[in-house]
Amino acid sequence: MSPIPPSIHHKPVLRLHLDDITHSATQITNASLDGGLYLARAIEHVISHLYKPYGLSEIPKVRSVTVVLRSMGGVAYTTGLPLDDLHKEIHLSLDYVQAVQSRSSSDIRHEIAGVITHEMVHCFQHNGHGTAPGGLIEGVADFVRLKSGLAPPHWKKTADSRGQKWDEGYQKTAWFLEWLEDKKGAGTVSRLNATLKAEKYNEEKFWKDLVGASVQTLWNQYKETWEMEDTSSDCSTTLKGQE
Ligand SMILES: [Zn+2]
Structure with a gap:
């Protein structure tokens, strides 16, 4: 190799x-x-x-x-x-x-x-010339980790672990991006990254152009899928310290 x-x-x-x-x-x-x-x-x-x-x-x-x-x-x-x-x-x-x-x-x-x-x-990764939210930057990093089959055992999707907002970062945003790819098509995150090379991050315009909806609307749709998926309610800890 x-x-x-x-x-x-x-x-x-x-x-x-x-x-x-x-x-x-x-x-x-x-x-x-x-x-x-x-x-x-x-x-x-x-x-x-x-x-x-x-x-x-x-x-x-x-x-x-x-x-x-x-x-x-x-x-x-x-x-x-x-x-x-x-x-x-x-x-x-x-x-x-x-x-x-x-x-x-x-x-x-x-x-x-x-x-x-x-x-x-x-x-x-691209970062909208320094303007992309930190939570999105960290979410993209963990999205790649997730898609590479390298999620650690403590990443468990439970009612409490998925986050309150789309841009909380790390695995919470990574799971949201994973859902987004399922919904909007494989390669959506690569398109997101390419857009962050082309332009600065303007939240409303960015998501409308990318997937035709506001990120809050998408987050709400994503949340609606949780009830169907949740089968366990055990606690999981979020690992602190990786930047
Ligand atoms: Zn990081």
Whole structure:
């Protein structure tokens, strides 16, 4: 397998930085990422679910993605270098990996793949030139994670876990986007992303042009489907700390 997906014309340099070799989670994280080769697969997930069929010709020309494994609070975050935003850094918390690993039922490889895929979306997604709501940005990232088969076990759809608003972000908005694709057609989210490249985010115009209805109307329609689907009422926790 080629380490870089063939569909991406501009190939970023992919790097893995082990900040602390002696940290107890460094080796398992490195192994879970196949020594960094997983980064190329994460980019494939982004291309498949965010750039097909719309927007393939407008993938940002990211120059490099460096994953930094280090001790820190939270789960992970992505940043661009101040001098050149096309050099991306994904910071992943070794302390978080350690904590997940200590929960015996967790599949650490699956979880790390999911977190990295979420962060890789941030390296490549469009954001309406900085105007898109944060909840939509995070929802798109978790949508790609969800469609890549990397949803963590704690993502459970219950009456309480689906959210009060469409833009609460993370898996709540991801589930809404998943429903939207079912209703409006596969590739709707790639069209949404392509639109965020073309124009600034004007909520009313954006959703009307995209799917012919206001986002609140869509959210209300989505909510009406919950009653039919809900079969359990167990609590689920929302994981805090991934940005
Ligand atoms: Zn995020």
